[in-house]
Amino acid sequence: MSEISPKQASYLALAAYSIKQNLEDLEVPLALRNDFSFKDMITGTSGGFFFRPETGFALLGKGKSERYKNDLVLAFRGTAGLADGITDLTCSGKGTDTGETVHSGFQTTFYSMRKGLTRFLRDNPVTANGTIHCVGHSLGGALATLVANWISASPEFKGRVNLYTFGSPRVGMKSFSINSSSRISTHFRCVNGADPVTKAPVWPFYHVPYDGSEYILNRAQGLFPSAHFMAEYSSYTQTATWDSLGFQKASSTFKRVVLNYENRLQVTPSADWADKISAALLTLLVDGGAAASVFALQNVGSAIATIYDAIARSIVKISELSSEFSERVKGLLGHMLVFVGKGANIGIKFTYSFIRWVFELVLSKLNQAVKAALKTTF
Structure with missing residues (x-):
């Protein structure tokens, strides 16, 4: 099974933030340089014809080392335009191609990126032996989740699909969480204990994977903005193996709780x-x-x-x-x-x-x- 390391995943999430206009802005760290080359970038938008604010972004790469030669990497980030919708209590759900309901803002941004993603995947076909790695921090984690689910459900695309998220919000309703959890090959969900973004949107939205599997990087208590920084996540993932991180199944939401x-x-x-x-x-x-x-x-x-x-x-x-x-x-x-x-x-x-x-x-x-x-x- 092909998987990228915690260090590589965190560097990919950071790299998605480093590009401003084109790939020339990208500084590829050594942990990625020997394994992947970056081919393209896609911008997601929302809004009407005359006003289409940027709401999402994807950095697209292809494996070049012996280990990853059959693989692709898709690294996502959100923007301030997408951030406005996550706490909007009037925001409703929106249907996916697979029939479940997800956050409308995330789905709208994904739809705006899908054409470019489809072109990239068709131009760089992955065989059954390959893996597509979807990575994202924060709102980018939500986009990575939707993309991983879409690719996994599509009969057009082959290979495994791995999902790596850092501080991702909840993406969809219960049925989406359950079904996408079974579609996506492997999940690496990383959280910090005091990161408030992982608690939004509120129930009835659910995390993926549905069973609560996650890597808890910092067990601090409270609700602190600094716990959401990608740099904070990256400081705990400078390792080559997932086994060295703290794994747990955070199932408190599913437990029976009666408060006295x-x-x-x-x-x-x-x-x-x-x-x-x-x-x-x-x-x-x-x-x-x-x-x-x-x-x-x-x-x-x-x-x-x-x-x-x-x-x-x-x-x-x-x-x-x-x-x-x-x-x-x-x-x-x-x-x-x-x-x-x-x-x-x-x-x-x-x-x-x-x-x-x-x-x-x-x-x-x-x-x-x-x-x-x-x-x-x-």
Whole structure:
């Protein structure tokens, strides 16, 4: 099996940022120079005919060493234009060629790049023995994920498809996560513990791979913009083997979590607690019999704001089912309030307006951290 090393993958992700206008700007580090030559670049855009801001970029290379002579590398980066959409609560889902729903901003940018990518892949065909390596940091990781899924599903293209991401946001809904995870040959998902971008967009978006497999490079707690820097990721990947990195299956989102109101003071504004709160919310919806209606909204690509509006209304009904459920709702809301720094003494109300207000506080908290991280990146 052909795979590129952590060091090579991080250098490819960095290289995608180094080019401004053409390939002459590219400074190829030694770790890549002996194995790959870079043939082309593609720019992705969005918007209308008269205003088409750049939203994505791809650096395209071909293997030249004995080990990689049958391989291609596709390294992606996002831009400030694409960054605006990741925290937009009115942003809806968009269908893929494979029938699943993904973030509309990511999919639109991918569509704008697909023609150029198709031309490159046809001009440089990979055999069944070759591998196409898709690499990206941040929003580039989202684009790399969509491209890896598209290539893997296409009967036109041969070979394995490996996906390498650093600090990637969530890309699509549950069905996309499950199906693309099985299509793509191998995943190397790298995260830093305090990177806020990996927690966006919020549920019902999911990461790829679906089972939560990831390489955790730094286990710092909190939500810090600096944890998202590609240079920060690169500092932990100066190694030739993936086995030397910390591997885990981050499955907290899939665990049953019930939050006790009396324990709310243990909450910290961290990525770990963001996952626990999401898991507790999902557990409550399932146990309260409201999951099906919410999942129906995500399946048709409804906007995040619409989904959380429906969740707020569902939680009001759940709180009325029994005293046990009202206590669980109280525990969830109490933990959310401490997460956003509102203190532990706000009286909990089981009304739609109060619950929607708490949701807005949490979403705003996460989105502010994500925006700060992306602002320093693009």
